[in-house]
């Protein structure tokens with residue numbers, strides 16, 4: 001690779017500036033490994049060792065890099081990245097710096113980003129920033145048994161928005177790929193139907209925009225803006241719990257879009273039946289289309305995700321290390337990614353190869369904080385039965401006695417709330433019932449919790465005992 005002399009000189013100046021503005025460890029870890037590649041047409045290209053390195057720089061140091069470039073080279077200088085795996089080999093994935101932060105929805109509120117709520121007309125398609133994260137796409141979403149169904153319905157919706165499942169409601173615990181999948185749907189729709197107005201927004205940001213619109217007397221603009229979206233994607237809808245006015249506004253937007261054949265895509269950390277503090281009329285609507293669950297990744301998926309991430313980061317990690325991580329880190333994909341990133345940082349900082357020792361050290365540190373044993377459905381059955389002084393075996397019989405039915409329903413409700421076991425599996429483990437019986441039980445208990453104070457306190461007592469040995 002021929003380095004361009006001008007790039008070396010310019011980058012050296014930037015480095016001097018950066019060195020004055022970060023601590024020594026950060027400088028050694030994140031800036032020393034960078035190699036200047038070329039300077040052409042007001043763009044400086046730098047080589048970084050992996051895509052992760054690029055993402056990290058863009059996330060943590062984007063402002064510092066921009067300031068250094070503008071100050072040392074000139075206002076408006078662009079930064080380009082190239083992934084360099086070693087001195088002789090460089091994968092030419094050129095990535096434009098500073099775009100990533102713009103692509104991330106939370107980094108820039110949609111309200112300002114689209115300037116749309118001040119317009120009474122529909123935003124022109126090309127003016128509407130969909131706020132999709134292009135790094136979350138179908139191509140890099142790895143399929144496994146825990147996400148296969150959700151992936152299939154997501155692809156179906158992307159192929160034919162508003163024609164099949166509307167709304168599409170995806171739910172599952174944190175870090176299992178919900179945000180990734182809904183961004184992938186949005187991106188695919190934009191590819192297939194560029195004329196469609198697609199918008200991704202977190203429920204939190206939607207609420208902030210709504211409150212802002214009231215404060216600044218722009219409520220009508222706010223409503224008009226949302227009613228003109230073709231594909232509305234709202235992440236983490238559980239955040240609407242308890243905020244009645246936002247829910248009310250969303251209810252009207254939902255109705256308008258649905259009636260006009262527009263697609264709605266929603267995610268939540270739990271099934272609609274478990275969403276407390278959300279009005280029934282909204283919950284009913286969430287069930288109009290299709291509800292799909294994303295479960296925690298099983299071991300095969302964990303291994304495949306690790307392999308894919310490692311390949312993408314240009315790392316060389318032995319199989320024994322991959323197996324060790326996959327066996328010991330099982331909470332979420334986010335957690336897996338965190339471990340690989342830590343491995344990378346440690347190996348750069350300590351200049352050590354990635355081996356089993358290093359992996360064990362990192363995994364133990366990460367897992368130690370969450371050493372509380374996760375609850376199982378059996379733990380819950382035992383606690384509930386002991387609270388009601390009922391023999392555990394009775395819960396598994398076919399009896400329809402009122403008190404047994406109620407204990408069974410409470411156990412199902414608590415299992416759904418406190419574990420990530422799927423409804424079907426909970427049914428199997430509690431009296432060999434089906435998935436629909438579990439959801440019905442959850443609804444019955446939830447309704448009673450909302451109106452019956454004594455019952456609510458009783459459940460709180462059982463819940464408090466769940467983590468006691």
Ligand SMILES: Nc1ncnc2c1ncn2[C@@H]1O[C@H](COP(=O)(O)OP(=O)(O)OP(=O)(O)O)[C@@H](O)[C@H]1O
Pocket residue numbers: 136140141142143147172173174175176177178179180181269305333334337
């Ligand atoms: N099947 C998968 N293939 C590849 N990457 C995945 C997969 N599932 C999750 N990920 C990655 O794991 C990380 C966490 O996923 P994501 O943010 O989509 O989770 P989430 O379910 O939306 O979590 P939360 O509810 O906390 O927002 C992301 O970097 C995502 O790309």
